[in-house]
Amino acid sequence: MNLLQKQGFFNSLILYAGVALGFFNLIILFQRVLTTEEIGFFILMGTISLLYAQFAGLGIGNIILKYFPYYRSEDKRHGGFVSFVTVWSLIGFVIFTILFVVFKDNIIEYYKNKNGASLLIKYFYYLIPLSFFTLVFSVLENMALTVFKNVLSSFLREVGLRLFTTASVLLIAIKLIDYRGFLLIYITANLVAVLVLLAYIGKGKHFKFSAVGTQLLSERKTFLSYGIFTVLSGSSFVMIQNLDTLMLSLLTKQSFSYVGIYGTFFAIAVVISLPAKALSRTSLQIISQSWVTNDLAKIGKIYYKTSVVQMLIGCLFFIGLAINKQFIIMLLHKHDYASYFNVFIVVGVAFLVDMTGGLNGYIMNASKYYRLTTVFIVSAVALCVLSNLILIPQMGMMGAALSYLITMFALNFAYWLFIKIKFNLQPFAKAHLYILMIFTVCLLIGLYLPPLKNVYLDMVYRSGIIGVVYVFFAYVLKISEDINLVFDRILKKA
Numbered sequence: 001m002n003l004l005q006k007q008g009f010f011n012s013l014i015l016y017a018g019v020a021l022g023f024f025n026l027i028i029l030f031q032r033v034l035t036t037e038e039i040g041f042f043i044l045m046g047t048i049s050l051l052y053a054q055f056a057g058l059g060i061g062n063i064i065l066k067y068f069p070y071y072r073s074e075d076k077r078h079g080g081f082v083s084f085v086t087v088w089s090l091i092g093f094v095i096f097t098i099l100f101v102v103f104k105d106n107i108i109e110y111y112k113n114k115n116g117a118s119l120l121i122k123y124f125y126y127l128i129p130l131s132f133f134t135l136v137f138s139v140l141e142n143m144a145l146t147v148f149k150n151v152l153s154s155f156l157r158e159v160g161l162r163l164f165t166t167a168s169v170l171l172i173a174i175k176l177i178d179y180r181g182f183l184l185i186y187i188t189a190n191l192v193a194v195l196v197l198l199a200y201i202g203k204g205k206h207f208k209f210s211a212v213g214t215q216l217l218s219e220r221k222t223f224l225s226y227g228i229f230t231v232l233s234g235s236s237f238v239m240i241q242n243l244d245t246l247m248l249s250l251l252t253k254q255s256f257s258y259v260g261i262y263g264t265f266f267a268i269a270v271v272i273s274l275p276a277k278a279l280s281r282t283s284l285q286i287i288s289q290s291w292v293t294n295d296l297a298k299i300g301k302i303y304y305k306t307s308v309v310q311m312l313i314g315c316l317f318f319i320g321l322a323i324n325k326q327f328i329i330m331l332l333h334k335h336d337y338a339s340y341f342n343v344f345i346v347v348g349v350a351f352l353v354d355m356t357g358g359l360n361g362y363i364m365n366a367s368k369y370y371r372l373t374t375v376f377i378v379s380a381v382a383l384c385v386l387s388n389l390i391l392i393p394q395m396g397m398m399g400a401a402l403s404y405l406i407t408m409f410a411l412n413f414a415y416w417l418f419i420k421i422k423f424n425l426q427p428f429a430k431a432h433l434y435i436l437m438i439f440t441v442c443l444l445i446g447l448y449l450p451p452l453k454n455v456y457l458d459m460v461y462r463s464g465i466i467g468v469v470y471v472f473f474a475y476v477l478k479i480s481e482d483i484n485l486v487f488d489r490i491l492k493k494a
Contacts, residue, residue: 043245133193167185240407269348323466346402360427364415384403
């Protein structure tokens with residue numbers, strides 16, 4: 001197993017461990033210790049700090065990955081690249097922070113009559129250090145990537161921060177700290193993650209601070225242009241996944257209460273996409289290499305296979321969550337969630353739509369038309385904002401969910417149409433119709449199976465029956481050659 005394969009393997013393990021821990025925190029601990037407003041504010045803090053760091057960094061992460069190889073040198077000074085990155089990040093952060101503070105009163109005024117507004121008023125300035133640590137961690141992580149050191153950063157982000165969160169929520173549960181202490185511990189955890197990653201990179205002695213070279217200075221306009229271009233693309237995609245949460249807080253009186261409920265359902269829906277996305281990760285490098293040789297046949301084959309596999313696995317996970325509504329509501333502990341379960345269904349469908357598109361966005365981004373990706377994503381943000389403005393005031397959380405579904409459908413349709421017209425490639429075939437048929441049959445069976453009194457036994461028996469039926473039909477109909485090969489090997493060994 002080579003270095004990249006090892007890192008890919010460990011990163012996958014870390015991702016699943018992080019998701020399991022995050023699921024435990026949000027679904028089990030948060031619901032029993034925190035109010036929905038407190039959960040909503042914590043979710044919103046993550047959203048704001050992520051967007052804050054994205055814009056304040058002015059595309060520095062993408063600049064590092066693209067331009068560092070051109071300045072790499074044996075003396076580890078790299079033409080002053082580390083100094084340049086540091087100054088660039090600090091200037092961007094200071095400018096954005098000044099704007100953030102200047103508009104503080106306007107932001108507070110807008111939220112003052114909404115549920116949970118006292119939390120924003122009380123902890124407004126907590127967002128600044130959290131955003132700063134988020135930005136610094138992102139810069140360090142990208143620097144580490146340039147020297148093929150990405151496992152520790154993944155562990156710190158996916159597992160380390162969540163372990164701190166688990167510990168701090170438990171401290172609230174036993175009344176050793178309050179919500180303020182919980183937030184302070186979380187911010188401190190982000191600082192610790194930055195210091196650990198900084199020490200790890202420093203130990204490797206891959207980088208040295210030095211005066212910024214004349215060649216770097218002469219390219220600063222190029223960097224600024226590329227940074228702004230990529231921050232529009234990167235931040236826009238982040239915005240699509242977070243705008244509904246942000247706009248729910250802005251457009252509804254329930255504000256943080258709605259964000260708490262919606263953010264929880266969104267986090268559960270994310271689970272639908274994880275296994276399929278992990279399976280498709282290995283295909284990204286193949287597509288990049290295929291564009292070098294202009295091997296459209298191979299790209300088309302990967303496009304089809306990833307679409308089928310992601311849709312097949314995504315539908316199974318969606319069914320598993322949808323038919324176990326009572327079990328999920330029981331886990332969530334709060335009765336507020338029962339009335340809004342359909343919000344989860346709509347968000348889950350949005351994830352299925354995105355997954356069924358396969359690697360369409362990456363195929364386009366790796367082609368010579370990569371700049372159009374930014375146009376598509378920025379247009380999707382505009383659509384997301386407009387649909388949220390229309391739907392949230394009328395439908396609340398369901399409006400946000402529908403907006404996300406509309407945006408995902410429009411973006412994936414645009415990718416599909418462009419790739420079909422320009423390269424005559426598209427992923428859909430009869431296998432997708434078979435999956436829809438199996439999905440419908442299994443969903444109906446799962447919904448109408450007689451319930452058991454014990455909710456745990458009900459979940460096991462319901463999931464078990466549907467799992468067997470789903471896999472049986474998928475195998476018999478030979479929907480995915482790759483998945484059938486795996487089952488054939490298992491059956492031979494048995």
